[in-house]
Amino acid sequence: MSAPVLFIHGLWLHARSWDGWVERFRSAGYADCSAPGWPGDPETVEEARAHPDAIADHGIDDVVAHFASVIADLPEKPILVGHSFGGMIAQRLLGEDLAAAAIAIDAAQIKGVLPLPLSALKATLPVFKNPANRHRAVSLTAEQFRFAFGNAIPAEESDELFERWTIPAPGKPLFEAAAANFNPHSPAKVDTHNSGRGPLLLIMGGQDHTVPEAVTKATLKQYRHSEAVTDILEFEDRAHSLTIDHGWTDVADACLDWLKKQGL
Template structure:
């Protein structure tokens, strides 16, 4: 583990690890994706702790604390690679006394699978996960969702905010207009471009950081959750991720939630997604 990963861990994250180790309950680590912050998991934290877990919500390196701060200082998100972020979360997980359950959304879902492939998870839930090397489908809607970043090569080293219309298409297409605007105002922040460029080029680069050890038998049980109406990570992408991993000796499942878009972890239907994850973990996590 690199020294740089250790240096990115905040006092708050260290305190979360200490509290989890002292709690004597199974830990769950939530990993957000691009254009969101750890605060997007607040309702999940309450629910999972009601079900006996102790929850940790680490940020990506240098995440601002609030949406207002993030929108005021978008440069904080720039320049972070998938490998750097994965190492950051690995360092946090290695600070726990017990292997955690890991739950991630979008690029957090990709990171969840990377960490599981490193043997760091007791069980994992990857929700609408971003693709990794070996996942070949490129649906038109996914390309359109990524275009605000990928449309300009200079965005690789920048942070890029979404307009409301871009957020509506990429995240909130499956909710009504009022809820979409409320989600945008409450949760949306800029995102670093580098991870998207890495994922887009993963199948052209044998040395990509956007790769998952799909065969590690210590990966633990894995559930992939896909939203039927997700424009950013459509079923074809989620199912291709599943097919890459279905031969793993550990339990591997996929479920499609009808009528749900990419904002399924934060919109008014979040509880259905969380209950699906909890049901899987109750069945499979030791």
């Protein structure tokens, strides 16, 4: 019997954007797969766009506690697959020994990661341009999405993904991550020293504007004092849309291959 698999989305994407992954993992033998939304996430993209206040003002700790409660109802520790801020959440849960393994895809920076490339600043400017956005849900325009997510795919595909999957996102996690290295009790702090945790795979897109490869490489260095398995994999020609664009199956299959090598 395989472990349950939980998929954790990041900012601006609805949980249903994992639908293809859920089916692919089930076909590979992982019978218990699910993609719960963040706290306040409605069931559909349309509802999320219509009711942004339900999503607003949820921070990193809120999301971690939410998924910890989901995990508590499972028969055993799950495998976590997270994208962007979902990748950060997955690392926190793994470091707290709540998961059997974690795959963090283009994961948002954790405390201790110092590189802050200009493209990442531009990608998150829609949130940071107004301090009041800390307590609001913020939407992207199609053009902003194209820069932050769809810069390595045709503009037409980026616009289609924008229409299909994007929802407003709480600004609070971005403000928390930005201040992480100045806050000793930051919610973006991950237990990177835990040698008893399950294996971790970090995946990076070489063309990612939102989480450039320098951020993921710096994240890997944070785990240098842990004896647990910590692997890294790069898709050189991919950007932040790599979990939802036309090449997502390559990424999903690489995750399945890695899990097989871990005996999971």
